[in-house]
Amino acid sequence: xxxxxxxxxxxxxxxxxxxxxxxxxxxxxxxxxxxxxxxxxxxxxxxxxxxxxxxxxxxxxxxxxxxxxxxxxxxxxxxxxxxxxxxxxxxxxxxxxxxxxxxxxxxxxxxxxxxxxxxxxxxxxxxxxxxxxxxxxxxxxxxxxxxxxxxxxxxxxxxxxxxxxxxxxxxxxxxxxxxxxxxxxxxxxxxxxxxxxxxxxxxxxxxxxxxxxxxxxxxxxxxxxxxxxxxxxxxxxxxxxxxxxxxxxxxxxxxxxxxxxxxxxxxxxxxxxxxxxxxxxxxxxxxxxxxxxxxxxxxxxx
Amino acid sequence: xxxxxxxxxxxxxxxxxxxxxxxxxxxxxxxxxxxxxxxxxxxxxxxxxxxxxxxxxxxxxxxxxxxxxxxxxxxxxxxxxxxxxxxxxxxxxxxxxxxxxxxxxxxxxxxxxxxxxxxxxxxxxxxxxxxxxxxxxxxxxxxxxxxxxxxxxxxxxxxxxxxxxxxxxxxxxxxxxxxxxxxxxxxxxxxxxxxxxxxxxxxxxxxxxxxxxxxxxxxxxxxxxxxxxxxxxxxxxxxxxxxxxxxxxxxxxxxxxx
Numbered sequence: 001x002x003x004x005x006x007x008x009x010x011x012x013x014x015x016x017x018x019x020x021x022x023x024x025x026x027x028x029x030x031x032x033x034x035x036x037x038x039x040x041x042x043x044x045x046x047x048x049x050x051x052x053x054x055x056x057x058x059x060x061x062x063x064x065x066x067x068x069x070x071x072x073x074x075x076x077x078x079x080x081x082x083x084x085x086x087x088x089x090x091x092x093x094x095x096x097x098x099x100x101x102x103x104x105x106x107x108x109x110x111x112x113x114x115x116x117x118x119x120x121x122x123x124x125x126x127x128x129x130x131x132x133x134x135x136x137x138x139x140x141x142x143x144x145x146x147x148x149x150x151x152x153x154x155x156x157x158x159x160x161x162x163x164x165x166x167x168x169x170x171x172x173x174x175x176x177x178x179x180x181x182x183x184x185x186x187x188x189x190x191x192x193x194x195x196x197x198x199x200x201x202x203x204x205x206x207x208x209x210x211x212x213x214x215x216x217x218x219x220x221x222x223x224x225x226x227x228x229x230x231x232x233x234x235x236x237x238x239x240x241x242x243x244x245x246x247x248x249x250x251x252x253x254x255x256x257x258x259x260x261x262x263x264x265x266x267x268x269x270x271x272x273x274x275x276x277x278x279x280x281x282x283x284x285x286x287x288x289x290x291x292x293x294x295x296x297x298x299x300x301x302x
Numbered sequence: 303x304x305x306x307x308x309x310x311x312x313x314x315x316x317x318x319x320x321x322x323x324x325x326x327x328x329x330x331x332x333x334x335x336x337x338x339x340x341x342x343x344x345x346x347x348x349x350x351x352x353x354x355x356x357x358x359x360x361x362x363x364x365x366x367x368x369x370x371x372x373x374x375x376x377x378x379x380x381x382x383x384x385x386x387x388x389x390x391x392x393x394x395x396x397x398x399x400x401x402x403x404x405x406x407x408x409x410x411x412x413x414x415x416x417x418x419x420x421x422x423x424x425x426x427x428x429x430x431x432x433x434x435x436x437x438x439x440x441x442x443x444x445x446x447x448x449x450x451x452x453x454x455x456x457x458x459x460x461x462x463x464x465x466x467x468x469x470x471x472x473x474x475x476x477x478x479x480x481x482x483x484x485x486x487x488x489x490x491x492x493x494x495x496x497x498x499x500x501x502x503x504x505x506x507x508x509x510x511x512x513x514x515x516x517x518x519x520x521x522x523x524x525x526x527x528x529x530x531x532x533x534x535x536x537x538x539x540x541x542x543x544x545x546x547x548x549x550x551x552x553x554x555x556x557x558x559x560x
Binding site for chain 1: 304305307345349350351352353354379393395516517518519520521522523524525526527528529530538539540541542543548
């Protein structure tokens with residue numbers, strides 16, 4: 001039985017990776033999860049300089065999910081390279097660095113700095129709904145997606161994954177723009193912009209008013225978008241959005257994802273990632289799937 | 303310090319006053335490791351409520367391997383907990399956070415709790431070896447949960463919002479009215495109380511350690527959902543935003559900008 005995935009020329013021992021922003025750089029979760037058993041760790045977004053993030057409250061629970069407006073608080077690329085990358089290098093797992101910025105130049109600065117670092121892939125966050133400049137502004141217009149992808153691709157030494165926003169009319173257009181710009185892969189979906197109001201105080205629960213919704217409630221939306229994207233582009237896809245168990249992960253793979261990212265599920269159970277790895281293996285044994293490749297995009301009409 | 307994810311077992315669940323419940327949980331390892339001021343994350347058995355609830359430890363019994371949590375029902379999650387019968391299994395993560403540092407000796411410590419910030423002060427009062435006095439703020443006379451238990455640990459001064467018991471007003475009013483003197487304050491309670499104590503202690507040159515509360519997601523320092531502004535650069539992100547779940551919840555009041 002082969003659970004290995006060759007993704008943009010990089011070998012993943014299994015398709016399960018973490019979702020950016022939910023797993024830090026793995027340090028906190030390493031006390032619950034053997035990181036060696038994961039296909040890869042996707043780090044929290046890192047910018048050229050430290051970012052303070054948004055005021056609190058930054059998180060709120062909603063039915064079957066949560067909202068967050070952390071606003072990409074991060075220590076900046078210098079601390080990240082000194083502290084987080086060496087930590088992850090202790091493990092036999094792929095390192096995917098999520099890159100964020102307010103401007104094209106800021107993204108490029110981080111990508112350039114990472115060129116000499118021993119990391120496997122870069123995921124470019126052009127879809128964070130919680131920062132005013134940059135982030136999602138790059139991810140809601142196909143022309144902007146094309147431009148930033150092309151510029152990053154020119155200087156990146158590692159394969160690049162463009163992380164797409166679901167907060168668009170047609171995600172296929174964004175995926176095609178990323179592909180045309182030279183992206184090696186796309187990942188989707190980032191969070192869906194939402195809002196929660198405290199009816200007792202008649203005020204917004206989050207200091208940022210809006211936040212990105214994640215968790216099991218958004219999973220069907222993510223499956224649909226991965227399916228649509230798979231039919232529109234030829235580059236491989238990382239599927240994410242509300243995956244909390246192996247069934248969700250298999251669904252995402254059948255819809256067309258080669259790798260799956262597990263995010264909010266880590267908050268529900270710090271051992272979610274490992275349980276999903278084991279569940280996928282059981283599923284493959286049960287259905288006699290000899291290579292996980294057979295499942296990618298294998299959904300068919302009834 | 304190790305953090306454990308366990309299936310704890312409810313030994314008892316008792317209503318202390320309107321909307322305030324006391325649950326004793328049998329644990330495997332959490333009680334052994336825990337100190338006063340730390341908290342646990344309690345997962346709901348209804349999985350539509352995806353985030354664990356951070357709840358402070360009211361008592362830690364290392365011999366019996368039990369922990370006690372006293373909480374107010376404020377939403378669907380805590381209302382679920384309030385209904386737990388003995389023998390219910392509950393998934394918990396802990397002990398979390400730093401807890402109170404009791405390594406420094408003081409001549410007299412004021413242990414101060416306000417509202418649902420009172421429960422962690424019970425274990426803290428038990429653990430402070432030197433001289434101590436307790437000051438607590440309740441809504442009213444009918445709401446005085448844990449009062450008798452606190453009285454076993456030290457002299458207790460009470461402030462009530464409606465003046466129905468002892469001092470009418472805040473814990474600061476009770477300190478002033480009773481002319482309490484100390485060289486340190488250790489406190490947990492609502493933000494206005496903590497702000498007032500920070501200011502009071504600064505003016506009177508007292509050490510002040512306060513336990514902060516914030517909405518949390520992961521509880522272990524990964525998600526950066528719960529932060530507080532700090533004077534010094536924080537250790538994690540270097541942006542003057544410390545994680546309440548990890549660097550806190552107990553902070554030196556001088557080091558946080560609340």
